Amino acid sequence: MIPLAGLLVGILAGLYFDVSVPLELQPYLPIAIVAALDAVFGGIRAVIEGIFNDKVFVVSFIANVLIAAFIVFLGDQLGVGSQLSTAVIVVLGIRIFTNVATIRRHIFHA
Amino acid sequence: MSLLNDLFAKPLDPGYEDAAARRRAAGERPTSKRTWRSPALAIGLVALGLLLTMSVLQVRNTASVVSSERQGLIEQIHNEDERVSRLQGEVSSLESEIGRLESDLLQNSAAGQQTREEVESLQATTGAIAVTGPGVVVTVDNAAEQDAENGTDKVLDLDLRQVVNGLWSAGAEAVAINGQRITPLTAIRSAQNVIQINYRPMDAPYEVSAIGDPRSLARDFGDGSGGSWLRDIASSSGIYYDVDSEESLTLPAGNTPLSFAIPGEGS
Numbered sequence: 001m002i003p004l005a006g007l008l009v010g011i012l013a014g015l016y017f018d019v020s021v022p023l024e025l026q027p028y029l030p031i032a033i034v035a036a037l038d039a040v041f042g043g044i045r046a047v048i049e050g051i052f053n054d055k056v057f058v059v060s061f062i063a064n065v066l067i068a069a070f071i072v073f074l075g076d077q078l079g080v081g082s083q084l085s086t087a088v089i090v091v092l093g094i095r096i097f098t099n100v101a102t103i104r105r106h107i108f109h110a
Numbered sequence: 111m112s113l114l115n116d117l118f119a120k121p122l123d124p125g126y127e128d129a130a131a132r133r134r135a136a137g138e139r140p141t142s143k144r145t146w147r148s149p150a151l152a153i154g155l156v157a158l159g160l161l162l163t164m165s166v167l168q169v170r171n172t173a174s175v176v177s178s179e180r181q182g183l184i185e186q187i188h189n190e191d192e193r194v195s196r197l198q199g200e201v202s203s204l205e206s207e208i209g210r211l212e213s214d215l216l217q218n219s220a221a222g223q224q225t226r227e228e229v230e231s232l233q234a235t236t237g238a239i240a241v242t243g244p245g246v247v248v249t250v251d252n253a254a255e256q257d258a259e260n261g262t263d264k265v266l267d268l269d270l271r272q273v274v275n276g277l278w279s280a281g282a283e284a285v286a287i288n289g290q291r292i293t294p295l296t297a298i299r300s301a302q303n304v305i306q307i308n309y310r311p312m313d314a315p316y317e318v319s320a321i322g323d324p325r326s327l328a329r330d331f332g333d334g335s336g337g338s339w340l341r342d343i344a345s346s347s348g349i350y351y352d353v354d355s356e357e358s359l360t361l362p363a364g365n366t367p368l369s370f371a372i373p374g375e376g377s
Contacts, residue, residue: 029164040122
């Protein structure tokens, strides 16, 4: 329940404070979100499998977001920003799907 | 393919396994049962929620800004259009007032009468006043079946120029296209696939009205360069055209303002 409450708190905080992203960081926001989603679902799966670890979660969360943003930034500099964004989204999307499928199997046993 | 295989087979961060293995090796339990209460996970989800909300709000704001900008531009265009037509109406009413005042002034003397007639004939020639008389109407329209790929089945500015030139050479004394008088300052050109006459966008069908001897004008036009041009494009690309004689045509005045050219030879 606590993680769910955290998600709600985050959403409400975003709505309440109406933080705006600096213009230069805007292209990296969607990618950062996908990376964060990947880390979060990985963490949830680890919890369910009983091998969750705070340090691994924090490091994977921050590293995922930064590396994804960096790859997109690099792609932008090389003129292949959209292709690299697609690559990042495909890779992270596959991981998210597989992890969520495992979570689903654990919860519903199906 | 090993990369993709890895991706499917081990979607979970290997770090979790390693950490668990290390803890097992150290003789501890891999993890406690109450990990749902891990502050790290909660903070991560707060961050995720924050990121999500920020991103969604950002996208919404951008969309609304773009659409309102667009709306503003459309409004501006309408306003300016209105202003242009209002100013044009003003110009034509002022021009007719000038004409009336001029003829009033010149009516008083015989020399003035003569000058007035001269001025009127010159104005009719240059298209500064409206003229009425018999003539022909040449209607040109795009082909019924459009070839979307290269668009050659549309009437081009070149075609209209050929028609107008053909009419002049057949003895037309005044020409107008869709109510736009052809004056010495008129340009028939296309901008962005739209034909502009007197810098006004025109739509098909194009009605080219010309005043002149109705019989010889139609005949000479048909025999001359304009008629042969129309026959050529009609047979090659299916453009429709029609030449009609009219008892009475009224061609409106054109706008012929001169800003730099001063009448006379100078000194």
